[in-house]
Amino acid sequence: DILRVGLVGCGGRGSGAAEQALSADKYTRLVAMGDTFKGQIDSSLAALKMKSDLADRVAVADEMKFVGLDAYRKVIENVDVVLLATPPGFRPVHLRAAVEAGKHIFTEKPMATDAPGVRSVVETVALAKEKNLAICAGFCWRYHNELRELFTKIHAGAIGNVLAVFGTYLTGPVKPMPP
DSSP states (O other), rough: EEEEEEEOSSSSHHHHHHHHHHHTTTTTTEEEEEESHHHHHHHHHHHHTTTTTGGGOOOOOOGGEEETTTTHHHHHHHHSSEEOOOOOOGHHHHHHHHTTTTTTTEOOOOSSSHHHHHHHHHHHHHHHTTTTEEEEEOOGGGHHHHHHHHHHHHHHHTTTOOOOOOOOOOOOSSSSOOO
C-alpha cells in the first residue's frame, strides 16, 4: 500500500529528488536517508518537513538515518525504491548494490565518471532489465513535454537546416558559495 523511498546523498539535488518522489504519488513515504555527513541528513530532513503538502509523508525514524560511506547499503536494505544522488564517482557502486538487492532506482546523472564506471553501469542496467527493475535517470529535459515538442519540430525541419547549437542552463549556485 505504501511505497517506501530511501535517499542516498542528502545534498540539494538529493533533497530535490526526494521532494519530487513524494510529490509524484500520495502513497510514497520517505523512510530512510543516508549520507557521509549527519548534517546533510538533518538539513535535508528539516527542509522536507517544511513542505506542508509533504511533511506527513516524511517518516524517517532516527534509526533509519545512516551516516558513513556504507550508508547506501543500509538505506537500500530498508526501502522499495532508492534515490541515488551522491557525487557521481560513487554511482556505479551504489547502482550495482541497489540492482543486486532488487530495488527500483532513480539515479542522478552522470551515472559514471570514467570508462570502468561506464562499463559497470552498462552491465548493471542489463542486470536490472533481467530482473525487471526500473531505473530512471535524472535527465530532466527528456521529461519536459514542451522541450520535447520543440526538438521534434526542429528535427522535422521547422526552422531549416540546423548548422550549430549553443545552449546554456542558468541556475543559482549548487552549493553554498563564500560571500
